[in-house]
Amino acid sequence: MTDQDLVIKHSSLDDLQGLSLGIFMCGLGLHVLTHVGLITGQTAGIAVILSYLTGWSFGVLFFLINLPFYILAYRRLGLEFTVKSLISVSLLSIVTELLPSGFAIEALSTPLGAVIFGCLTGMGLLAMFRHNGSLGGLGVVALLIQDTTGFRAGYVQLLADAVIFGVAFLLFPAPVVLWSLLGAVVLNTIIAVNHRRDRYVAT
Numbered sequence: 001m002t003d004q005d006l007v008i009k010h011s012s013l014d015d016l017q018g019l020s021l022g023i024f025m026c027g028l029g030l031h032v033l034t035h036v037g038l039i040t041g042q043t044a045g046i047a048v049i050l051s052y053l054t055g056w057s058f059g060v061l062f063f064l065i066n067l068p069f070y071i072l073a074y075r076r077l078g079l080e081f082t083v084k085s086l087i088s089v090s091l092l093s094i095v096t097e098l099l100p101s102g103f104a105i106e107a108l109s110t111p112l113g114a115v116i117f118g119c120l121t122g123m124g125l126l127a128m129f130r131h132n133g134s135l136g137g138l139g140v141v142a143l144l145i146q147d148t149t150g151f152r153a154g155y156v157q158l159l160a161d162a163v164i165f166g167v168a169f170l171l172f173p174a175p176v177v178l179w180s181l182l183g184a185v186v187l188n189t190i191i192a193v194n195h196r197r198d199r200y201v202a203t
Helices: 012-035 042-054 058-066 069-077 079-102 110-129 138-149 153-168 174-194
Strands: none
Touching: 012 042, 012 079, 012 110, 042 058, 042 138, 042 153, 058 079, 069 079, 069 138, 110 174, 138 153, 153 174
């Protein structure tokens, strides 16, 4: 029996529940993040920062920023990945718009909020990656680099976050950026440690 014989395929139902769980967990994480007034990295971070600065809806900005990355996703990662990412981004935009009306947070410290955000969003992204989906944007670039060079997606995202947070230091008070950085480190560490092709063979 070869290794190929041992590969377990994801069914459509598997993908549906995995992607749905990932989207919802990421939505919860972003709800916590914005409640405590922090920012994050990646494409979502860019959308959060622009939302704070302009007053525009995060969901709308997040959807628009992701549009150019679908071309890269289609050319390098395939139609299935691109379609799943497009649907996931669209649904996350909707979830982040609806959550505040049904989930009010009365008290939450900033440090705890940063950790909760990192844990929820990290596990949410991990679920999506394992079902061949993503939230588009820089995550697409990170997965592409990992698949072509072996350099882990979590570390790619950490480097991108370093640039985004460097810019954020010019726009926001230092404590906001530093606590936000804690959340980003938690998030990307979860992905770096757990998202490895050699440990997970289902496709």
